Amino acid sequence: MGKPTGFMEATRELPRRRLVEERVKDWNEVYLPFPDDKLKTQAARCMDCGVPFCHTGCPLGNIIPDWNDLIYKNRWREAIDRLHLTNNFPEFTGRLCPAPCESSCVLGINEPAVTIKLIEQSIIDRAWQEGWVKPQPPEKKTGKKIAVVGSGPAGLAAAQQLARVGHAVTVFERADAIGGLMRYGIPEFKMEKKVLDRRLKQMEAEGVTFVVSANIGVTHSVDDMRKNFDAIVLCGGATHGRDLTVPGRELKGTHFAMEYLPQSNKVALGGKVESQILATGKHVIIIGGGDTGADCLGTAIRQGAKSIRNFELLPKPPNERATGNPWPQWPTIFRTSSAHEESECRDYSVQTTKLTGENGVLKKLHAVRLNWVPNPAGGPPKPEPAPGAEFEVEADLILLAMGFVGPEKPGMLTQLGVKLTERGNVFADENKMTSVPGVFTAGDMTRGQSLIVWAIAEGRNAAWGVDRFLMGETTLKKSF
Numbered sequence: 518m519g520k521p522t523g524f525m526e527a528t529r530e531l532p533r534r535r536l537v538e539e540r541v542k543d544w545n546e547v548y549l550p551f552p553d554d555k556l557k558t559q560a561a562r563c564m565d566c567g568v569p570f571c572h573t574g575c576p577l578g579n580i581i582p583d584w585n586d587l588i589y590k591n592r593w594r595e596a597i598d599r600l601h602l603t604n605n606f607p608e609f610t611g612r613l614c615p616a617p618c619e620s621s622c623v624l625g626i627n628e629p630a631v632t633i634k635l636i637e638q639s640i641i642d643r644a645w646q647e648g649w650v651k652p653q654p655p656e657k658k659t660g661k662k663i664a665v666v667g668s669g670p671a672g673l674a675a676a677q678q679l680a681r682v683g684h685a686v687t688v689f690e691r692a693d694a695i696g697g698l699m700r701y702g703i704p705e706f707k708m709e710k711k712v713l714d715r716r717l718k719q720m721e722a723e724g725v726t727f728v729v730s731a732n733i734g735v736t737h738s739v740d741d742m743r744k745n746f747d748a749i750v751l752c753g754g755a756t757h758g759r760d761l762t763v764p765g766r767e768l769k770g771t772h773f774a775m776e777y778l779p780q781s782n783k784v785a786l787g788g789k790v791e792s793q794i795l796a797t798g799k800h801v802i803i804i805g806g807g808d809t810g811a812d813c814l815g816t817a818i819r820q821g822a823k824s825i826r827n828f829e830l831l832p833k834p835p836n837e838r839a840t841g842n843p844w845p846q847w848p849t850i851f852r853t854s855s856a857h858e859e860s861e862c863r864d865y866s867v868q869t870t871k872l873t874g875e876n877g878v879l880k881k882l883h884a885v886r887l888n889w890v891p892n893p894a895g896g897p898p899k900p901e902p903a904p905g906a907e908f909e910v911e912a913d914l915i916l917l918a919m920g921f922v923g924p925e926k927p928g929m930l931t932q933l934g935v936k937l938t939e940r941g942n943v944f945a946d947e948n949k950m951t952s953v954p955g956v957f958t959a960g961d962m963t964r965g966q967s968l969i970v971w972a973i974a975e976g977r978n979a980a981w982g983v984d985r986f987l988m989g990e991t992t993l994k995k996s997f
Contacts, residue, residue: 519589523561529629530555537859541818544705544785546612547855556639559632560588566623570845571633574621576974577603577610577996581618581633588636597644600637603996605674606716606973608645609699611638612708614970615808621845645715652722655683661987664689664746666733666929669697670969671960672752673720674976675983678993679750680723682984687746688725691732692779697754699969701779704812706819706855710786734928748955748983751943752976753929755961759919761804765872770879774809774918781816796822800911802882803827805918806863808854813916815856825862826910830900832889833865868900870907872915882912921966940965948982949975957983 520526532551534540540547563585571581580599587596600607611634622630644650661684665676668690680686694700696713721727731737742749758773760766772794780790796817803813806829817825834851842849857863866887874880886906889898923941924930930937936944936952942965943951943958950957959979960972974996984991 519563519565519586520561523558523589524564524624524628524631527558527562529562529632530559531632531635534855534858540706540855541859544819546709547706551635551639556636557589557591560585560636562624562631563589564624568623570621570623571618571631574845575618576968576971577977578974579603579618579637584640585631585633585636588640593640593643593647594649596640597649600640603994604637604973605677605977606670607637607641608712608716609670609708610634610970610973611641612712613699613703614968617847617968617970620847626844650715650719652719653681654723655681657683658685659683659988661685661747662687662745663748663750663983663987664742665750665752667697667752667754667960667962668695668727669699669752669754669960669972671754671962671972671976671979672697672750673716674973675750675752675959675980676725676976677720677723678977678980679983680720680725682991682993684984684987686725687728689728689731689733689737691730691736693729695727695729698775701782702775702812704778704782704816705785706815707812732928734930734932739929739932743955747987748957750976750979750983751929751933751935751951751956751958751962752960752972752979753924753962755921755923755942755964755966757922757925758917759922761869761915761917761919763869763871765874765879768872768874768879769877770874770913771872771915772917774803774805774813774916777916778809778812778816781820794914796820796825796914798823799913801825802910802912802915803918804869804915805829805920806831806865807918807920809920810916810918811854811856813918814860814862815854817916818856818859823913824911825860827863828867828869828884829863829865830868830887831865832887833863866900868902872912879912879915881909882915883907883909921961923965924962948985949979950982950986955986957986 532548534547565582584596584599616634618633619630663684663686665672665688668688676686676688777794780793797820801817801822803810836851838848867884869884871883886903887900888903892899938944943963945958945963957979959975977996981993981995
């Protein structure tokens, strides 16, 4: 424990964001640098609890009190080694994870939690700056060949773990660049892609081969993959978006968020997209109040939308934990992202009833406000249309950010014949193997839509299962 009285002497502090009027003119990350002396103070707030609940809040099992203590003592080199023991990509989680570890921080019972996520990101950024992050090629090769399908955080974590124990790993990605949703789903203002690219260079130096524009089951044969590889790891994500089933959905101008964001991100990175979906000069409606909706909001602002409204079906969350949502559970509370700071346009308890237009082109969204009433049968409240609360708004572009309903079934999954769960995800046993021997799965494809930290943990566990399956034993460690 770095400083026994640290949590009593300092309060929680985070980096400031760049001025709104400045940052909406570019695509760079929004946060300003945080001084080392202030970071040391934040690390000193860690209480080194007898039972560190932050461990259980983190699916990776990050040894959080250890590296908090090392930062307080200015032992950065040891801190990154401790962090890399459990997390392959702390630069990703440090920027993109919502930090369930902080929600279960013991200090968070009655004080603002320790800034775990900030400290994590600061450690890895310093490590890259100092040149401490080096390729770790295996001492010997096993002769086994493994295909990883999907290059998001789950696929990359599985690939890196397997390459480091000597297997020949090839990662297949259907997009034209590696990274999955981290490449084209996450806007540059949340994570600049140079952060991803430097890690990919490390993996290539460790022996990982990347193949892009490879849609398994469409452009690449599933049968050939089964013949050419000793094991396959499916990490294709849960990319089947939840649709809006109302009259008028077919009108031109309504798109899934994951049609809009990849195009916008590709252009922001210098690429070109024919007939790009743009918010410029349009009345934009974003349906869905989660992180994807916020990403659409920040993007539409930077593209110069004429107006933006963000509708959420559920009621506005409370500012503090509700009685039925105690520590150390994830707090369902009202949060403000950098995009909401740029334009607070959220509207809650709104249900879309229909879309209308002219000549096949979207013109208006029609909706009703909801009252959430107690459920006589128990359980969560039930929505009821509020009398006389119908309204309509102009809409040139509607972006559907309502979550995902599971992996896409046609193509690879259908051809492999893997068993699915009741929720439509890919079934996996305790070793992360599917119902097809030698075929494994990890990440959102098996969990359903989830967090980046869970994806990395799933990828590490799949690597453990694959190595054990091929070699009879493994030196790799599981995350959970």
